[in-house]
Amino acid sequence: MSTTVSAERHNVVIVGAGLAGFHLASALAKQGYPGDVTLVGEEPWQPYDRPPLSKQFQLDGDESHIWLAPELGPAVRLLRQCHAQAIDLARQELRLDNGSTLPWDRLVLATGSRARRLPQWGASPRVLTLRTLDDARRIRDALQSVASLLVIGGGPIGLELAASAAALGRQSTVVELAPRLMSRSAPAAMADVLLEHHRSQGMAIHLGRTVVALDEGNAEAVLDDGQRVPAGLVVVGIGVQANDALAAQAGIACDDGVFVDGWCRTTAPGVFAVGDVTRQRNPVTGRFERIETWSNAQAQAQALAAIWCNPAAARPYDAVPWFWSDQGSARLQCAGAITGEQQAWRVDAAGGRVLVHWSGGQVTGVATLNAARDFVQLKKLIVPRPTITPEQFRAPTANIRALVQQALAA
Ligand SMILES: Cc1cc2nc3c(=O)[nH]c(=O)nc-3n(C[C@H](O)[C@H](O)[C@H](O)COP(=O)(O)OP(=O)(O)OC[C@H]3O[C@@H](n4cnc5c(N)ncnc54)[C@H](O)[C@@H]3O)c2cc1C
DSSP states (O other), rough: OOOOOOOOOOEEEEEEEHHHHHHHHHHHTTTSEEEEEEEOSSSSSOOOOOOOGGGGHHHHHOTTTTBGGGGTOTTTTEOSSSEEEETTTTTTEEEETTTTEEOOSSSEEEEEEEEEEGGGGEEETEEEOSSHHHHHHHHHHHHTSSSSEEEESOOOHHOOOOOOOTTTOOOOEESSSSSOOOOTOOOHHHHHHHHHHHTTOEEEEEEEEOOOEEGGTTEEEETTSSEEOOOOOOEEOOOOOEEEHHHTTTTTOOHHHHEETTTTBBBTEEEEOGGEEEEOOOTOOSSSSSOOHHHHHHHHHHHHHHHHHOOOGOOOOOOOOOEEEEETTTEEEEEEOOSSSSSEEEEEESSEEEEEEETEEEEEEEEEEEEEEHHHHHHHHTTOOOOOOHHHHHHHHHHHHHHHHHHHHH
16 A cells, blocks of 8 residues: 655644644654644643543642643644534535634544443532543542542543542442453453452452442442442543544544544545544454554554655554553553463562463463563564464563563564
């Protein structure tokens, strides 16, 4: 496949001043992109980083670590508090909610995703979601005056928040409908280890259960088996949906996410997409998926900047998906597929856990708990396709770094 890029000057408009939009604008500016770059964000703040919002920010409220914008530079025009309302493909214009229009030669959708809600409790001030800085501030304020937090949903962000609340001395409870934690994002065996870890730290976790009623007077929730659990504050953490309405209204192919190819192109000429909002081919599973991770938002945006700034060396984006999740003292890291035909464990001397999956004799997934160095090494074996065997990996004397280097050199 060849790219459609050329060295001519382009007027780039990026919709969404989150992580992906920021990294695209910033990479274009750093690489001296010969065109005008406008970043349109609906939030009132400069771009910020979301991962701290469920972790350190809840503990200390320090906002100084979350701002991304000092790196943006004067080459990028940042429009804040501007909601993009419609794309006119024929005129190559973007309509904003303040009535103005922005012309573009290249339009990039970096609109991210939003938290799913439970409509039955949407009106209660005690039931919140966590996606934005405003959400995080509201949760942090509310946590000051309650004794307990109930998180509905056992995904990474909910577990991070529950661990932060526990560290603040709040009684933390997680209710998850599935029979296990993190069913979409982490291998089952690793999720079981985390379950034990959190329970040993005093977190109450109810699997295979759901909340059927809130008793706000008693600051409790009622589960479907009749149990009552403390719920001074309730945070719904049941995943996200793509902000793809702009694209859908313009007739661009979407299905809970904007379809893109390896060059970040949508089905409309001149319109691209990066970050959480995209539905892209996962190089490990071969399926078109939403990859809702910090590393994807950053790397996909940087890949698009590289494609535009250096068309001669352009290559399609095909990074192996990975993420980290800091849940109290537990650092989970996962890369590639979360299942495989074969799996093997190692536990290191410090208690760190390493789980590797193989399919068709190839390493297809790695998950670690408090074993960051091994994660970095083993991740290199996914997709490049050199491999190690489960026997080599399990051998008690094996040094992971040496094994990986040997495989990569072969
Ligand atoms: C609390 C929290 C903790 C997280 N922790 C981790 C972690 O530990 N590890 C990890 O890998 N990932 C983590 N993530 C996920 C990671 O932050 C996201 O994958 C990443 O932010 C996606 O970047 P994005 O730019 O695609 O979307 P976003 O960061 O959501 O940015 C999209 C922006 O577009 C704006 N926008 C949307 N529509 C419009 C419009 N029409 N007009 C103008 N602006 C618009 C939105 O307001 C938003 O500011 C976390 C996410 C959250 C919320």
